[in-house]
Structure formats: structure tokens, C-alpha cells
Amino acid sequence: MPPISEAQARSLKAGDEVAISGVIYTARDMAHKRLCAAIDAGERLPFELEGAIIYFVGPTPARPGKVIGAAGPTTSARMDAFSPKLIARGMRAMIGKGYRSSEVRESLKKYGAVHLSALGGAGALLSRHIVSAEIIAYGDLGAEAVRKLQVVDFPATVAYDSLGNSVYRER
Amino acid sequence: MRYIEFEKIVETVESLSIAAGYELPPDVLLALQNTVKKEPDPKAAKILKQLIENANIASGEKIPLCQDTGLTVVFVEQGAGTAVKPPAEKPDATLPDAINEGVARGYDKGYLRKSIVADPLNKRINTGSNTPAVIHHTIAPGDKLKITVMAKGGGCENKSQFKMFNPTADAAQVRAWIVDVVKNAGADACPPFIVGVGIGGNFELSCLLSKKAICRDLNQKNNDPFYAGLEDDLLTKINTLGIGPQGLGGQTTALAVLIETAPCHIASLPVAVNIECHCHRQKSAVL
Numbered sequence: 001m002p003p004i005s006e007a008q009a010r011s012l013k014a015g016d017e018v019a020i021s022g023v024i025y026t027a028r029d030m031a032h033k034r035l036c037a038a039i040d041a042g043e044r045l046p047f048e049l050e051g052a053i054i055y056f057v058g059p060t061p062a063r064p065g066k067v068i069g070a071a072g073p074t075t076s077a078r079m080d081a082f083s084p085k086l087i088a089r090g091m092r093a094m095i096g097k098g099y100r101s102s103e104v105r106e107s108l109k110k111y112g113a114v115h116l117s118a119l120g121g122a123g124a125l126l127s128r129h130i131v132s133a134e135i136i137a138y139g140d141l142g143a144e145a146v147r148k149l150q151v152v153d154f155p156a157t158v159a160y161d162s163l164g165n166s167v168y169r170e171r
Numbered sequence: 172m173r174y175i176e177f178e179k180i181v182e183t184v185e186s187l188s189i190a191a192g193y194e195l196p197p198d199v200l201l202a203l204q205n206t207v208k209k210e211p212d213p214k215a216a217k218i219l220k221q222l223i224e225n226a227n228i229a230s231g232e233k234i235p236l237c238q239d240t241g242l243t244v245v246f247v248e249q250g251a252g253t254a255v256k257p258p259a260e261k262p263d264a265t266l267p268d269a270i271n272e273g274v275a276r277g278y279d280k281g282y283l284r285k286s287i288v289a290d291p292l293n294k295r296i297n298t299g300s301n302t303p304a305v306i307h308h309t310i311a312p313g314d315k316l317k318i319t320v321m322a323k324g325g326g327c328e329n330k331s332q333f334k335m336f337n338p339t340a341d342a343a344q345v346r347a348w349i350v351d352v353v354k355n356a357g358a359d360a361c362p363p364f365i366v367g368v369g370i371g372g373n374f375e376l377s378c379l380l381s382k383k384a385i386c387r388d389l390n391q392k393n394n395d396p397f398y399a400g401l402e403d404d405l406l407t408k409i410n411t412l413g414i415g416p417q418g419l420g421g422q423t424t425a426l427a428v429l430i431e432t433a434p435c436h437i438a439s440l441p442v443a444v445n446i447e448c449h450c451h452r453q454k455s456a457v458l
Contacts, residue, residue: 070234074239075329117358169414
């Protein structure tokens with residue numbers, strides 16, 4: 001069963017506060033570029049996109065005995081060029097911070113997905129909700145590698161929902 | 172001439188880099204505490220409290236304040252009566268070498284993220300040490316060496332802007348543009364911000380002034396009453412934009428606006444805005 005279904009994603013409304021428990025995957029700029037290149041080349045992806053939640057984060061190194069270091073969201077807008085391709089292949093939620101493009105918002109509506117905002121600049125606080133972390137792809141990218149995270153009650157706000165609503169004021 | 176040991180500078184930069192990553196400066200923490208009391212929006216006040224909690228967790232549990240532990244910007248004020256004494260095995264080592272060695276050691280020992288790529292456009296391979304630092308060196312009177320280490324996050328740096336105004340532009344036009352830059356940064360750059368403004372100088376100096384401005388204590392106004400008034404005015408206007416903490420609404424969009432100025436050409440009026448997130452990382456030491 002996918003971590004989050006289309007029906008679940010479509011039930012979320014902008015402004016809802018959510019607590020995520022389960023598996024999420026990390027990817028930021030370079031990992032997005034590689035994931036999209038792999039899709040274009042028809043290659044197998046390092047994780048199943050259907051129902052996936054992707055967290056835009058590049059954590060600090062874990063201290064010995066710790067699971068992860070600070071792990072807060074990076075600016076989502078930099079992933080705007082890549083997200084529609086991933087949404088079209090079943091990704092149901094993204095966690096980041098800030099605004100998304102009209103193309104991304106259209107994809108959220110069309111395929112049934114959401115964009116979540118996590119607390120930016122609070123990587124120490126958010127790291128408490130991550131109970132395991134494992135690099136599963138692109139290890140050469142260091143902090144930008146794709147990690148499989150197990151999270152518990154990870155707090156976020158629905159910033160863009162599948163009905164075209166946003167939590168932000170129009171700019 | 173007072174000689175300062177190379178290794179002493181390395182150790183100082185190392186410890187400043189680590190301290191900056193884990194401890195929010197007292198003036199920033201105080202500003203957050205004060206805004207919690209003033210913020211009427213309960214959701215915004217809750218976020219501000221979480222930011223204070225984050226600072227407490229970071230310093231208490233030794234987890235960096237933010238996963239983006241920044242590009243390291245180092246301001247060095249070198250007393251004219253000082254010189255660096257290189258180690259015997261590296262007779263050609265210079266002050267920038269000491270600073271970069273200190274940054275590399277600090278980011279390694281402090282479990283800080285290494286966020287610097289060597290080639291910006293073509294290869295983008297991480298240097299693995301968070302070096303090279305961006306170093307701004309000035310000569311000051313005396314025989315001291317003052318080092319300020321700032322870890323500048325990428326998300327807010329990306330929203331910083333520069334504009335060349337006509338010299339006949341008035342304060343209202345400059346003010347409107349600065350407010351617009353902040354509005355454009357919005358939720359992307361981790362509000363509440365510290366807004367650094369550089370006015371005057373030339374193309375590159377105005378940008379440097381805007382970065383120097385964010386080094387200032389948040390409670391310290393510009394010495395010139397005109398610019399101090401402009402700082403107050405800008406802060407009031409920015410805090411009526413409704414962006415709020417995390418961009419989710421509220422009256423706390425900026426903690427401070429800090430302006431630095433310099434003389435400029437009769438044809439020019441350069442203005443730069445350096446956006447700094449609430450998670451300002453900066454530590455200083457005097458050797």
C-alpha cells in the first residue's frame with residue numbers, strides 16, 4: 001500500500017496541519033535533476049514514486065550514535081521545473097517551504113497531490129521527528145543524496161491543495 | 172609589530188564556525204522573544220515560539236540550528252600593527268589560508284553541512300570542506316585582529332537584490348523598491364527576516380554594505396537620524412505586508428532593517444538588499 005493514496009491527498013485542504021508518520025524520501029536540486037533524467041531515459045528509479053512523499057532537504061551529518069543532523073526544508077521553488085514530472089508519475093506530497101509555480105499547482109489539481117510547508121530554519125526541532133535515515137541513491141551527492149527516512153508525527157501545513165487553494169496571500 | 176600565530180587564527184575560526192552553527196546570537200533570540208509578545212496572530216506566535224524552541228534544542232543537544240549551515244563569510248579587521256606568523260613547515264601560509272583551514276576544521280569537527288561546490292556552472296562538485304570562505308579584509312588602527320564568522324544560508328541569499336537608481340530618485344522610491352524585494356522573498360526565504368540594506372558606494376560596494384549591515388546588533392540604529400528614520404519606516408511597512416513567520420500570515424515579517432551607507436558617484440545611486448533569515452548565524456572574536 002502506498003504511503004499516501006490519491007484519495008487521502010485529495011482530502012487535504014490548504015491550511016490543514018498534518019503530522020506525518022511513515023516513510024518519506026529526501027531529494028533536493030541535483031537529485032531532482034537526476035530523477036527526471038532517469039525518467040526521460042526510461043531507467044528504473046531508486047524508489048517507487050506512486051504514493052511517495054518527497055522531502056526537499058539536505059541534512060547536516062549525523063553525530064556518532066545519532067540518526068541524522070539538522071533536517072529542515074529547503075526552498076521548494078527551485079524544484080518547480082522538476083516536480084510536475086514526478087507528480088504525473090504518482091508522487092502525492094512534497095514537503096518544503098515557500099511558493100510553487102502555476103505549473104506545479106496545475107499538476108496538484110490534475111493528479112491529486114499536495115505541497116506541504118514545514119518550518120524553515122528549525123532543522124534541530126524537526127530532526128526530532130526522524131527516527132531512521134538511510135542513503136538509497138546518489139551517494140556521491142553527499143547532503144543532496146536520496147535518503148529513505150522513517151518519520152514520526154512530522155509536523156507540516158498544507159500550503160497548496162489539489163483544489164487549487166493556497167495558504168499564502170497572493171503576491 | 173605584534174605577531175599572531177597562524178595556528179591561533181585557525182583554532183579561533185574553527186571554534187567560531189562551530190559556535191555560529193549551534194547558537195543563535197543573543198540579540199536575535201531577544202528579538203524573537205519580544206515579537207512573540209507583540210504578535211497578535213496566534214498561529215504566527217506559535218511559529219515564533221517554535222523558533223525559540225529550535226534555538227534551545229540546537230544549543231542544548233548540539234544539533235545545528237538549521238541544516239543549511241551556510242557559505243562561510245568572514246570579516247577580518249586587521250590591526251595595522253599585526254602580522255601573521257606562519258608555521259615553520261608552511262612559511263608561505265597567509266591569513267586567508269588560516270581562515271580556510273579553520274573553516275574546514277570547524278565544519279568537520281562540528282558536524283556541519285558542507286555546502287560549497289568548486290565549479291559553479293559546469294561540474295558543481297562539492298569541495299567537501301565548506302571552503303573557500305568569502306573573506307572581507309580591512310586594515311584598522313591598533314594591534315588587534317578581529318574576526319567575524321557568518322554562516323550565510325543559501326535560501327535567503329537567493330532572494331537578495333541589487334538596483335541602480337537614478338541619482339535624482341527620492342527616499343520614497345528607494346523605500347518602495349526595498350519593500351518590494353522583501354515581498355518577493357516572502358515565504359521562500361524563512362521570514363521573519365533581518366533586512367540588510369547597502370546604499371551608495373558603487374556596484375560591488377553597495378552589496379558588501381548590505382552584508383555588513385546584517386552583522387550589526389539588531390538594536391543598534393544607524394548613527395545618522397535620516398537613515399535611522401528610514402530603518403524604522405521600512406520595518407513598519409514590511410511588518411504590514413502580512414507575510415509573517417514562515418509566510419503563513421502575521422505581523423512579524425522582519426525583526427530589523429539595518430542600513431549602511433557610503434559616498435557615491437554623481438551619476439549613481441546603487442542600492443542593495445541582502446535578505447537574512449531569522450536563523451542568523453554569526454560569532455566574533457578579537458585576538
